[in-house]
Amino acid sequence: MKKTYSFVVLLFTVLFFNAQSGNMGINTPSPTHTLDINGTLRVRKITQTGSSQSAKDSIMVFDTDGVVKYVSANSVVAQASAGNAKILTNNTLSGNGSTGNELRISQQGATTGQVLTWNGTTWIPQAIAPASTTNSISTSGNTVTSNVNGVISTAPVVNSNTLSLSGSVLTSNVNGVITTQNLSSLQNITTITNTQTAGKTIATYTNENNLVTDIKETITNLNQNATTGVISYIKEDATTATANVVSANANNVISVGTDGGAYKELKVFDAYDTAASQTITNITSTLSLGTGRTNIGGIFTLASNTVTVSEAGVYRVNYSVGTTIPAGSNEFSSRFWLENGGTEIVNSNIIIHAYNGSNNCSGRNFIIQLAAGSALRIRMQRVDATNMQTIPSCTALNIEKLN
Numbered sequence: 001m002k003k004t005y006s007f008v009v010l011l012f013t014v015l016f017f018n019a020q021s022g023n024m025g026i027n028t029p030s031p032t033h034t035l036d037i038n039g040t041l042r043v044r045k046i047t048q049t050g051s052s053q054s055a056k057d058s059i060m061v062f063d064t065d066g067v068v069k070y071v072s073a074n075s076v077v078a079q080a081s082a083g084n085a086k087i088l089t090n091n092t093l094s095g096n097g098s099t100g101n102e103l104r105i106s107q108q109g110a111t112t113g114q115v116l117t118w119n120g121t122t123w124i125p126q127a128i129a130p131a132s133t134t135n136s137i138s139t140s141g142n143t144v145t146s147n148v149n150g151v152i153s154t155a156p157v158v159n160s161n162t163l164s165l166s167g168s169v170l171t172s173n174v175n176g177v178i179t180t181q182n183l184s185s186l187q188n189i190t191t192i193t194n195t196q197t198a199g200k201t202i203a204t205y206t207n208e209n210n211l212v213t214d215i216k217e218t219i220t221n222l223n224q225n226a227t228t229g230v231i232s233y234i235k236e237d238a239t240t241a242t243a244n245v246v247s248a249n250a251n252n253v254i255s256v257g258t259d260g261g262a263y264k265e266l267k268v269f270d271a272y273d274t275a276a277s278q279t280i281t282n283i284t285s286t287l288s289l290g291t292g293r294t295n296i297g298g299i300f301t302l303a304s305n306t307v308t309v310s311e312a313g314v315y316r317v318n319y320s321v322g323t324t325i326p327a328g329s330n331e332f333s334s335r336f337w338l339e340n341g342g343t344e345i346v347n348s349n350i351i352i353h354a355y356n357g358s359n360n361c362s363g364r365n366f367i368i369q370l371a372a373g374s375a376l377r378i379r380m381q382r383v384d385a386t387n388m389q390t391i392p393s394c395t396a397l398n399i400e401k402l403n
Helices: 052-056 073-081
Strands: 004-009 013-018 024-026 035-037 059-062 068-071 114-118 123-127 135-140 143-148 151-156 161-166 169-174 177-182 201-206 212-216 222-224 231-234 240-243 268-272 291-296 300-303 306-309 313-324 332-340 350-354 359-370 375-382 388-390 396-401
Touching: 268 300, 291 300, 306 396, 313 332, 313 350, 313 375, 332 359, 350 359, 375 396
Parallel strands: 024 035
Antiparallel strands: 004 013, 013 024, 059 068, 114 123, 135 143, 143 151, 161 169, 169 177, 201 212, 222 231, 231 240, 268 291, 268 396, 300 306, 306 375, 313 359, 313 388, 313 396, 332 350, 332 375
């Protein structure tokens, strides 16, 4: 029969003893081990450890049930090697810290007599610098000799060195030793073909083989039709183009001259009265235009005080007239107008008033379309009952063809 004894020890602490298993429990009636504590544990005094071997193999641990056990250092290292514990190293260390496989600096490929040096990233092996260094340099002719710790090296001394280029051949002379190199095999030779055989030379090009080629510009030839004035020429791309000297637009007053150039021909006429004063009566009469002062262009004809034009077109027409009346007379008026082929030109009227010996002049200026053969003349008639006189110095007719 299971027997359990309970003891009250100190305040609120109960000890349980199982007589059959011989286990002692603190705060638990069912101890499963010799001493089963249901609570925390504090040790007031621990004696000094024994030998180093006992210290190494007396690592106290707890299992998942809280049972106190111990493991050896080799077991801890083995767990780390198996990946069950975090003991990390890199390739600068070797060994795993266990007996016979202690942690140490990795050899890193170093051999006898070498040391490891840090290059900023890792440790690398290097030879140990000798404790002392001997170095001597001597020259003999064109040779220099160095002796570093017994290691002898020689090299040529360059006393003279010249380079020359002839065509594409480069020649070097070092201490009398001549070497040549044909550069044409090392570079591309530029070839320029001038397809323009005639024309002005605007540049020359020398290639890598000293071949000189003239560069010529294209000559542009101009040809003009003297009748139409059109200029034709051949462009650099060998196509033909034309240029008009005179536009073909309507109402263009510029024409083609006899040499093919643009020509604006002047066609003007001017006539005036050199006769004595004419009497202006109530009967319509024609004003005298006895003298032609200017006649350019060959299209105007003056006959019987009438100017005839032989070309149709737009004309600028200006005419002027003047009247006078004897002293002591009252104010009287006369009317003047321009006719074309016997028909009065609309709005060409001039009304002149004169009185008591006064002289009065007036004029009109307008633009009109005229047909070939148009005949212009100045007509006049008094308005009141008294006759008046014309003033020859005020009388003139000016005509200009605009197109």
